[in-house]
Amino acid sequence: MRSVSLVMRRLLIFLIVPAIVIGGSELVPAAQAPSQAAVYGALGKKWTKTADAKPKYPNHTVTPDVTITMSDGVKLRGNLVRPADAQGRPINKKMPVIVNMTPYTKMVSALAAEVVNYPVLMPQLIALLNAINLRGTVISGYNELMGALNGGLVQTFAYDPKLVQSGYDMLVVDVRGTGFSQGLWGTFDARERQDTVEVVRWAKKQKWSNGKVGMAGVSYSGINQLQAAADAPGELDAIFPVVPGGDLVNDIVAPGGGVGFGFLALWLTLVNSMKMIPNLASMLNGTFDWKWLADRAKDPLTFFDVMIEALTTRDVKDYHGKTKTVLDSNSERRKMWYTDVGKITTPTFAIGGWNDLFTNTESRLLTNLTQLPSSEKKLIMDDGYHITSGSNFGQPGHPPRLDVLSRAWYDHFLKGVDNGIDRYDPATLASEPAGNFIQAQTYPIPGYQHQRQFLSGRSSGTEHTPVAGDGSLSSGTPAGRATREVKPGLSPMCSVDGAQAAAGVTAFFDFCGRDTRLSEVAAQTFTSAPAKQLTRISGTPAIHLNQRLNATDGYWHATVNVVHPDGRSQIVSMGQLVVSLRDVDAGRSQYDSNGDLTDVVLSMDIGKYKKVTPGQTLAVDIPMSATQAALKPGDRLRVDVYSFNFPKSLPLGPELWSSQLRPQYIEIDPKNPSWVNLPVDKPLR
DSSP states (O other): OHHHHHHHHHHHHHHHHHHHHHHTSSOOOOOOOOOOTTTSHHHHHHHHHHHHSOOSSSEEEEEEEEEEEOTTSOEEEEEEEEEEOTTSOBOOSOEEEEEEEESSOHHHHHHHHHHHTOTTHHHHHHHHHHHOOOTTSTTTTHHHHHHTTTTTHHHHHSOOHHHHHTTOEEEEEEOTTSTTOOSOOOSSOHHHHHHHHHHHHHHHHSTTEEEEEEEEEETHHHHHHHHHHHHSTTTOSEEEEESOOSBHIIIIISGGGEEOHHHHHHHHHHHHHHTTOOOHHHHHHTOOOHHHHHHHHHOTTTTHHHHHHHHHOSSGGGOOHHHHHHHOTTSHHHHHTBOOGGGOOSOEEEEEETTSTTHHHHTTHHHHOTTSOGGGEEEEEESOOGGGTTTTTTSTTSOOOHHHHHHHHHHHHHHOOOOSGGGSOSEEEEEBTTTEEEEESSSSOTTOEEEEEEEESSOOOOOOSOOSEEEEEESSOOSSOEEEEEOOOSGGGSSHHHHHHTTTGGGGSHHHHSOOTTGGGGOEEEEOOOOSSOEEEEEOOEEEEEEEESSSOOEEEEEEEEEOTTSOEEEEEEEEEEGGGOOBOTTTSEEOTTSOEEEOOBOOOGGGOOOOOTTOEEEEEEEBOOEEEEEOTTOEEEEEEESOOTTTOEEOHHHHHHHTTOOEEEEEOTTSOOEEEEEESSOOO
């Protein structure tokens, strides 16, 4: 293990020393936000001091490729990381175990852990990269991406040697069909969910375990934390999911009915490629697993066939096999892609983001974790993307680092340490678009009232860059009729939606991630008068659109924006809808006392697929993402409406053929108005 570590460190030096030479000139210290004691405060300082203190044990050791046999005989393989003495010998003491189930291979986790924890050089490199201030340039998103390096995200994705050396065993396991584990990759099917529970139970019984088990990990490894906690209530003692999902169809597979092409195509390519990397050590020592190879040969491109069939089939009646099960809300697969977090009794600390891929699930966690008291459920929503979660955590004005928070959570619930983490506010929320954090006892924040803001054909006169059409937004119904044509366009590629689909990579270009004016070239915009006083939004907007199609189907994409006095337009909520899949799940949606939809959840069932009559005027409700936002005096509220949202998503094949990407129409009618329904703390004009 020492030789492997040495190779990794030499590789690290080879890769990063040129970066220091190239990036070390003309550096400007990055500006920092003012401190907010309630977000970080004395407790945050205490937890950080504990996490950064000299570890209890001087070393750690890794036992690679530990075999864990599942109930059906399939062998999963994991790396067992244990605290060790100065000579590298495992500490002979039973300790709590933290499990991470990953499809990205434990080999990558091991490399990431070695790189991030490389002594002296890595901390200096991170400090150097974060000192480069590119704010105000066309690539000012660099600072947000780099901020994730010192926010603890990598330690949470991989394993944190400092956490292990404080007295934990860590078990990083390749999910069935990925890494060096046998079997077929099931992407959260029933068998894979059962595997996670079996691994947890296996860990409880090992001689090095004291029976206390938690889970850790990011994204996929956050999703299976929620699943295991719901599938086996009480068997886990603490979980710390970072950017997790629990309603995968509405989260990412087909939000609003459009296939999440932008992310899924890249992600499936990544996992399917990585799962084919063989265990080179076993090839050299004669222990190569031939069943592993046979399993990979059976299904080398998992789920690519489903995505291709979903996008190319012309008639819904022609869907079959696995693709049909994905589209059927009553199928076993669809049931496995949904997690009833109301069953969870395990203390849960979740990290999400307003621009994350799984905002749909994350924003509802505090409400849906019904069996947990506020002391055992915490949620932080930052304003970042999937790969920038926790960006700049630990800096003034931000929560403590992710590794600090997770250490405090595990110490309290796995070791019984009274460190005050249970007293941290349940909801810590970045207020968009500024990104400053506020805290509350729950989310959405109580006391906000929903208010309609109506779309009007009257020009607002606020557009300072080209838009497809300029309309207004106000608390009064429109005075006259108007028709607005919306043509498909590719400009949403340069927007928060485009960056979200790329998991945050394209946020590097701040003129896309922090300003929507380039995207608005293809949008019909509806803008309010300036706000007279600070007005906050907390919850999920809902857009009710009176629309007409010249085809039997159509596709709508909408955003809610805050427009600053200088003209910058920043997205705070986004959503989409394929008209043929407009059926609302009344049992899961939320309604105001007047019957208005305030939180739209669709049925998302191909059995409820319904085309429209060309030329028919029909009202639809577009599901939107949740937000915590603020309009400062002088800011305006804006709704953008588009008829395309590539690359984030594409309509299913039958939807695309039916719509033919023809222009679509918003019908402004005083008798049948369109509106955005907003949860606000004080009325808007």
